[in-house]
Amino acid sequence: MQSFRIITPQIGEPFTIGRKPDNSLVLDNPMVSRYHAVLEFEDKHWNLKSLTQNSVTQVNGNDVESAVLEDGDTILIGPLQLRATLKHGSLQLLLMESVERDLVQTKSLNGNWETLDSLHMDIPEGCSARVHAGKAEISFKDKIVNIQGKSTRLLQLDEGKMIRLPGCTMSFAQGELTCKNLPLGFDVEVENLDVFAGKKQLLKGIDFKLHAGEILAIIGRSGQGKSTLLRLLQGKHKSGKDSFVSIGKLDYRNEEIRKHIAFLEQDPELRRDLTVRETLLDGARVGMSKLDFRRNSQGRLEKFSELFGLSARLDNPIRTLSGGECRRVALAKELMGNPGLIVLDEPLSGLDPYNSKILCTHLKQLAFLGHTIILTTHSYEALEIADKILVLHQGQQAFFGSPKEAYNYFESDDPETILTNLNDETATQWKTVQQKRVTAPIRSTSALETLIPSYFPKTRLSPVFLYKLSITAKQWFRDKGKFLTLLLQPLIIGFLFSQIFSNLTSLWIVAFAIILSANWLSLSLSIREIVQEKEILQAEFRKGVPILSTLLAKAVLPTLVAFIQTLIVFAFVGFRTHIWPTPPMLLAVVLLMVLPPVAVGLAVSSLSKNAGQANAMLPLLIIPQVALAGALVPLDQMQAIGRALSTVIWSRYNQASLLNLLLERKDAIENTILALGITLCFYIVVAIKLNWSKKAK
DSSP, rough: OOOEEEEEETTTEEOOOOOOOOEEEOOTTTSSTTOEEEEEEEEEHHEEEEOOSOOOEEEETOSSSSEOTTTTTTEEETEEEEEEETTTEEEEEEEOSSSTTTTTEEEEOOOOEEEEGGOSSSOTTOOEEEETEEEEEEEEEEEEETTTOOOOEEEEEOOTTTEEOSEEEEEEEEEEEEEEEEOSSEEEEEEEEEEEEEEEEEEEEEEEOOOTEEEEEEEESTTTSSSHHHHHHTTTTTTTTTTTEEEEEETOOOOOHHEEEEEOSSSSOOOSSSSSHHHHHHHHHHHHHHHHHHHHHHHHHHHHHTTOHHHHHGBBGGGSHHHHHHHHHHHHHTTTTOOSSSEEESSSHHHHHHHHHHHHHHHHHHHHHHOOOEEOOOOHHHHHHHHHEEEEETTEEEEEOOOHHHHHTTTOSSSHHHHHOOOHHHHHHHHHHHHOOOOOOOOOOGGGGGSSSSSEEEEOOOHHOOOOOHHHHHHHHHHHHHHHHHHHHHHHHHHHHHHHOOTSSSSHHHHHHHHHHHHHHHHHHHHTTTTGHHHHHHHHTTTTTTTHHHHHHHHHHHHHHHHHHHHHHHHHHHHHHHHHHHHHHHHHHHHHHHHHHHHHHHHHHOOSSSSSHHHHHHHHHHHHHHHHHHSSOOOGSSHHHHHHTTTTTTTHHHHHHHHHHHTOOOHHHHHHHHHHHHHHEEEEEEEHHHHTTTHHH
């Protein structure tokens, strides 16, 4: 995993850079001089002065003896790069601590196992290799998986063959294993991309190529296909049969590559009752292996908090942050897992110029660290940091190239003017010029698998169930309004029942009222539980978080709270009617009363598009329980269709069980089996829906 360091030189003190230990910044590299360079704050500017004639000192690719630094400058000290960020006169240096990019190292192999840790490459820890039967055998301490998800600890490389890991490639020739470092980010290639929604074509003939560590800004008027392209990369749209889309040399729909992609909506969904610290650690749990989380999560949290200016806000709840701060938190959360590609939909929309500039600075820093970034925008600031610009017009490509080329072509450096000048003629003219260029034949995405076999570390995440349960509890009980509702609702319902029931009231009606309240309490607690954080859960499932453990954690708290609330209601009724069944039987019957509606609520929540749609379903779920449970109209007096429908109404079986308990009669086992069967069926529906939602179309 890539590592970096943030250094802040102090104003008024010379800041020396070099190899010797007494430098302000020590760079332990043989190509760095003992005293290589010095930074000083003079005349309200930061000046870089080279102290060596034998080693490289560059700013933005140019050799310098002395240079005034500007925001975003890239400094080269020997082979090591630093990025300068200036904010109100303060200088911040971003330094990659990991091995050099494009580093190549070779190791001679024999018949004995030899560790590869000595290569100091970005390869899995504990890796070793040997030659056996003319092939290189590479052993991994932890399992790795191929793109089909098959795991192994041992790979064999034939003569002249190569494999790809997230951090490097390995090739074998003439008894030597050659390792070459790869950038953190992914190359993105798109050829002849078509996207349809039914018979309507949303995108047509899109072509572009983005290298690792570059920023692509997509611009266009509203409704021209910008968000459609992002949703395609997210797996929510399906590409045409002749389209080629690859991320990191793999099909964009591949499950393993999708674990390493971060998607951020315009208003990113965050759990608002968690603190910033808890949110970042939540991202780390999802994106880091169990061992890596234990070793490095706190360190990464501190570094990203400092990088994004969140250190002073770590213990603040998300709900107290501004829009710009929320977007920085969402970005930092995703980065805890070290994604190779970051996709952002209108990240600067709604931000004031100050916050827009801050976010753009952070995006450029992330590109410097090696992340590939794709974003949609109308902002001049975003075009300033972009390496490539893609202009869309009526679902087609109107331009692709560098910002300088875009400004020349559209004769403007203002995004609004570019969009104003954009019309069918300019779009057609650019496409005509492009078609005259020699192009390679369109490749098949399925053929990618036959190029270089790719493998990924098999990620063993930290245990999920208890953690997810604690996250849900924090969200429930930190929300004072919700907590007060949980407390008062059973007390109010129970008090009202105690004022209308007496020891003369029909037990049939008493049982029906308690079951109706149990349904209301259970459904109201569970029906928003999934839909209110649907985007978060889909991202977690895409990254490998177990669906069943998450679903169980989501079910436990609504079930437990509804169970306690229903017992409170029953206590009020029992006090007035003087009915007190044996406690074990009462607990069992009440549990059977809340299990089915909680499962149904979660099923509706998983199928709903938003919380409002889920809430609108409540009456449609409650009314059948009233009409078909057999309490208002006996089952033998219903029409045939009504009796048939009542067989799938769980309240029918709950009504029979509770009434038998109150009358001290033996209950039929079928009532228990059918209530549990309905519960299980709805949980299966939820699991299938959640599993389907994580897959790319």
